Amino acid sequence: MNNFILYTLTIFLLLFSYYKNKKKTKMALVKAWKSFENILPEFLGVIMLVGVLLAILNPRVISSFIGNNSGWVGVVIAAIVGSITLIPGFVAFPTAAMILQNGAGIMQIAAFVSSLMMVGVVTLPIEIKYFNKKMAILRNVFGFIFTFIVALIIGKVLNQI
């Protein structure tokens, strides 16, 4: 559905651009291809890494680490597991729900979901290429620390409801 909107928009704009100015449109396509080709090696490498990680870390394995009684140790493990892996949201949330049903606590789930989205260790090579080492590491470290704040607040709020 998302992709459908994305492509409808892209094709519409592309045709409009072509109608307005052929030369500029060609330039846009050349630029698009160049920047894609430029980052492709990093993308492919990261995709292989993510493939292995997802093969090893399935919901059953993860929930065995972060059960309801695992406390802060469980939160730390959840944050670390979430930081390494990179899963698209539409897989991540059902996975998180499954882990929750398998007995993980709400704080651990909050840490897992939050770090999953904000912190990406495997995508660091891409981030470094676009920014630099320092900034990429800073962003991920702060995202990691922030994960614990999120876990704490969600734990407090949801356990009171």
Place this chain on the structure above:
Amino acid sequence: MKQIIQRYRFFIGTTIIVGVITLINHDIGLKSFANAGNSIKEMILILPAVFILLGLLDVWVPREIMIKYMGEGSGIKGIVLSFLLGSAAAGPLYGAFPVAAVFMKKGVKFINVLIFIGAWSTTKIPMLLFEISALGSDFALTRLLINVPGIIIIAYIISLLTIQEEVGEIYKKAENL
């Protein structure tokens, strides 16, 4: 040829590692390749559109307009716009980086670039619906309420810790990407 191997050494390396894993443990190895295949499928589905949109943005939208709305002096307007653009996005976080590069090329303020990436990573609107249906609205909305200030605070801290010259270098690099 040598240049291609040099550029793709990370990919070649990881592929060899997964190959070795497959020899040791068939199950995990084959699953890894299947996962990678799925990701590549996802990549092929989303990235061409993202990059074409970026190319069009680069060619058609003048620098002055981007600066006016999201550059130095854009204030709250720039912050809100960065948030909305990041939240409206589709696709995994690595899709945000090329967009950020074009933003920098067009003179978008560093803090706003950071806020955009933060928003793309966690407050995507389509994902919020997934989150509500999987984990409940209390969970999803609480997280959203913490994330909005969190993303802005993190962006400010990072930009405070980054000196002007470094920002300049990152922006210069973006010109060539």
